[in-house]
Amino acid sequence: MFKKVTIAVLGLAANVTIAGTMGPACTPGNVTVPCEAKLWDFSAQALYLRSVYGSEKAFEPGTSPINKEVKNEWNWGYRLEGSYHFNTGNDITVNWMHFSSSIDPTNFFGILTIPAIGLPPLPTPFELTSFNRIDQVNIVMGQYTNLSARDKIRFYGGLQYANIQSTATSYYITQQLPIPILASNPLSKFNNTDYKGFGPAVGLDYAYYITDSLSITANGAGSILYGTNRYHAGFVMAPFDAIVEQVFFRKKGIVPSLEAKLGVNYAHATPIGVANVQVGYQAVNYFHVLEAQSFANLVGPVRPVDYGVFGPYFGLKLIGDA
Secondary structure (H helix, E strand, C coil), rough: HHHHHHHHHHHCCCCCCCCCCCCCEECCCEEEECCCEEEEEEEEEEEEEEECCCHHHHCCCCCCCCCCCCCCCCCCECCCCCCEEEECCCEEEEEEEEEEEEEEEEEEEEEEEEHHEEEEEEEEEEEEEEEEEEEEEEEEEEEEEECCCCCEEEEEEEEEEEEEEEEEEEEEECCCCCCCHHHHCCCEEEEEEEEEEEEEEEEEEEEEEECCCCCEEEEEEEEEEEEEEEEEEEEEECCEEEEEEEEEEEEEEEEEEEEEEEEEEEEEECCCCCEEEEEEEEEEEEEEEEECCCCCCCCCCCEEEEEEEEEEEEEEEEEECC
């Protein structure tokens, strides 16, 4: 019985690297579609990524060391995906990517300026900490096509939601300044920005089969989101955490994104379906999605910056008969 089930599932899900099923071709010719089938799949990927900002946020202009990059740490994230396959190569797929990272405390030396309380520009060292995260959700419908016996492709389109956040705090070392109130009540500066957007997404998955089980995979995708961008920054004085000066704005904006992946997939039959081991490298970038000020104070202009993540992924996908 297991042998019969395995042969049936392998016949329907031979090209599982792309997203689930590619089955035998029903019509002759150079380009065909899979035979009608009903399948499901579920996959989980471990992501080892590092996040990067555009130059306005990746560096601290007007400080020393000059051109010292604010590097986020490598960290683990995950991607979950589920699909239902029906008709002749159609599927409905939902996936969710989550990632967050931070930076170790980084020392800088800059100019502290707070006009709201009459504080003149003062050379002051400070320590910067930062945290960022991204949640991306896609709901798409796809169509598989057989370009040849070894080349398989899937076109898809749907909707994407993205929630991107970045928070940073600069702790100023003011004990040695010639101003008594600052010597006993240190200052810190918070710098928070986020974007939440929703819009159309399209993409293409490609697989080239070296053998019946081993394939090289590639993916390209893009989206155009419409959502809300917020920026909030200010100085806080201890010990009561009073905000002595701040900047805040909120605006609607359109944000494009691009995503690319390259990897390999190995398929193996199991008693409950076809298991696929996935390994590869990915990069995602959202253009002008966050905000940043050019200098380590509230005087500089607020400008949009990119946000992206990149790194390897490792995953397992299971495909079974619905």
